[in-house]
Amino acid sequence: MSVKEFIHQALDLNRKDLLRQLEGLSAEELAWQPAPSSNSIAFIAWHMARVEDGWVQRVFQRQPHLWISDGWAKRLGMPEEMRDLGWGYSKEQLASFDAPSLDLILGYSEAVRRATLDFLERWDPDGEPVEARAPWGQPISPQDFFAQIVWELNQHGGQIAYVRGLKRAEIDAEYTGPLAPSPGG
Amino acid sequence: MEARDVVVRNFDQLWGVVERVLDGMTPEELATQPAPESNSVGWIVWHMGRVEDRWMQQLAGGKQLWEQGWAEKLEMPADPMYAGAGMTPEELAEFNTPSVEQLKSYIEAVRSRTADLMGSIRPEQLDDEIEAFGSRKMSIGQVFSHMMSELNQHAGQAAYVKGYLKGYQGRVV
Numbered sequence: 001m002s003v004k005e006f007i008h009q010a011l012d013l014n015r016k017d018l019l020r021q022l023e024g025l026s027a028e029e030l031a032w033q034p035a036p037s038s039n040s041i042a043f044i045a046w047h048m049a050r051v052e053d054g055w056v057q058r059v060f061q062r063q064p065h066l067w068i069s070d071g072w073a074k075r076l077g078m079p080e081e082m083r084d085l086g087w088g089y090s091k092e093q094l095a096s097f098d099a100p101s102l103d104l105i106l107g108y109s110e111a112v113r114r115a116t117l118d119f120l121e122r123w124d125p126d127g128e129p130v131e132a133r134a135p136w137g138q139p140i141s142p143q144d145f146f147a148q149i150v151w152e153l154n155q156h157g158g159q160i161a162y163v164r165g166l167k168r169a170e171i172d173a174e175y176t177g178p179l180a181p182s183p184g185g
Numbered sequence: 186m187e188a189r190d191v192v193v194r195n196f197d198q199l200w201g202v203v204e205r206v207l208d209g210m211t212p213e214e215l216a217t218q219p220a221p222e223s224n225s226v227g228w229i230v231w232h233m234g235r236v237e238d239r240w241m242q243q244l245a246g247g248k249q250l251w252e253q254g255w256a257e258k259l260e261m262p263a264d265p266m267y268a269g270a271g272m273t274p275e276e277l278a279e280f281n282t283p284s285v286e287q288l289k290s291y292i293e294a295v296r297s298r299t300a301d302l303m304g305s306i307r308p309e310q311l312d313d314e315i316e317a318f319g320s321r322k323m324s325i326g327q328v329f330s331h332m333m334s335e336l337n338q339h340a341g342q343a344a345y346v347k348g349y350l351k352g353y354q355g356r357v358v
Contacts, residue, residue: 001311001326006188010330017334034219037353038345125186143186147194151337155199158338159345162223169222 003125007146008117014153015113018045021160022102029167031099036091041160042099046076047086048156049109054085055145056116059132066115072108076100120146187308192329199340200296203230206343207285214350216282221274226350227282229343231259232269233336234288238295239268240332243317244325245302255291259283 001009022045030042039047053065065082067073073080077098089097100108123130123142134140206226207215215227224232235251242249242265249265256263260281272280283291311326323331348354 001188001308001324003186003188003191006191006311006326006330009326010191010333013330013334017338035349035352038349143190147191148198150191150333151195151198151340154334154337155202155341155344158341161338162342162345166220166223169220 003143004120004123007120007150010150011113011117011120011153014150014157017154018048018109018157018160019106021157021164022106025102025164027099027101029164030102030105032163032167033094034163034166036095038163039094039159040097040099041163042105043086043089043094043097044156044160044163045105045109046100048153049105049112050085051152052109052116052149053112054082054135055149056112056119058082059134059140060119060130060142060145066108066111070111072104072111076104076108116149188311188326188329189303189306189308192333193303195333195337196296196299199337200292202340202344203233203292204289206230206340206347207288209354210285210347212282212284214347215285216280217350218277219346219349221278224277224342224346225280225282226343226346227288228269228277228280229339229346230288230292231283233339233343234292234295235268236335236339237299237332239265239318240328241295241299241302243315244328245298250291250294250298255294259287259291 022041025041031040033040050065050067053067057063057065057069063069068080068082077100078084119142125143130142132140132142132145207230210226216225218225218228238249238251238255251267252263252265256267260283261267306325311329312324314322314324315328317323317328
C-alpha cells in the first residue's frame with residue numbers, strides 16, 4: 001500500500017465518522033456549548049473545514065480559500081476573512097459565534113474535502129519537493145501536512161462525538177470499536 | 186515517506202497530547218464524568234491504552250501486556266476482553282480510575298511494544314490480511330487506519346473534557 005493510498009483511506013474513514021457524528025443534529029444541538037470555554041459541535045465542524053481549506057489552498061497552492069473563491073463565506077453569512085480559522089477565540093467570541101446550519105457546514109466541508117483529495121491525487125511523493133510555509137513560518141511539506149491533518153481532523157471528530165453524547169445522554173449503539181463483540185458472536 | 190511514517194507521527198503526536206492532558210490533573214478530576222453516559226479523562230486514557238495493547242497483540246501475537254501483569258498493577262480484572270467497549274453507565278460509575286502514574290506506566294509499556302513492531306513493518310506488509318479478533322478480515326494497513334482514527338478521536342476527547350472541567354489551560358496540540 002502506497003503512502004497516498006494510505007492517506008486516502010485515513011481521510012475516507014474520517015469523513016465517514018464525521019457524517020455519522022453529525023447526522024440528525026438539530027440547530028440547538030449544533031450550537032450548544034457544554035461550558036463557556038467549550039466549543040460547540042458547529043464551531044468544531046466549521047473549524048475543521050476552515051483549517052483544511054487554509055492548508056490546501058493557501059499554504060500549498062498559494063490561492064484564496066474556497067471560503068472566499070467558492071462563495072462559502074457568503075453562503076454561511078460570515079466575513080470573507082482568510083485569517084479567521086477559529087483559532088484563539090475568546091469565550092465572548094465563542095458565545096457570539098453564529099452557528100451555521102448542518103447543510104451549510106456539510107456543503108462547505110465536502111467542497112474542501114474534494115479539493116484536498118484532488119491535491120492528494122496530484123501530489124507526487126517522489127517528485128520535486130513542494131515549498132510551503134506553515135502560518136507560523138516554518139517550512140512544511142505535503143507529507144507533514146497529510147500526517148498532521150489526519151490527527152487534527154480525527155481529534156476534533158472525537159470531540160464532536162463526545163459533545164453529542166453529552167447533550168443527548170446518548171450511548172453510541174453503533175460503536176464497533178475493535179473490542180466490541182463480533183457480529184453474530 | 187511511507188505509510189508507516191504517517192502512523193508513527195500520529196501515534197507520537199496523540200500520545201503527546203495525552204501526556205499534556207494528564208499533567209496537572211487531580212485524582213478527582215481524572216475520575217469526573219460530565220454526565221452518567223459520558224466518560225472521564227481517566228477512563229478514556231485507560232481505554233486508549235487497552236485499544237493499542239489489544240491491536241498490537243493481534244498483529245504481533247502472544248499475549249496482551251494486560252495479561253502479563255499490567256491488570257494487577259492497575260488493580261483491575263486480568264480479563265483480556267476487559268477494555269471498556271460496551272460499558273453501561275453503572276459500570277462507568279464503578280470504574281476504578283487509575284492514577285496518572287499508573288496510566289503513564291501502562292501506556293509507556295504499550296508504546297514501547299508498538300515501537301518494536303513498527304520498526305519491523307515493511308510497506309508491502311500493509312496489504313497482508315489478518316483475521317482481526319477472530320471475526321473481521323482486515324489488511325494491516327486498515328488496522329493502522331482504524332487505530333489512528335480511534336486513538337486520535339479519544340485523544341481529542343480527553344483534551345476536550347479537561348478543558349470542560351478546568352477551563353482553557355493552553356494548547357495541548
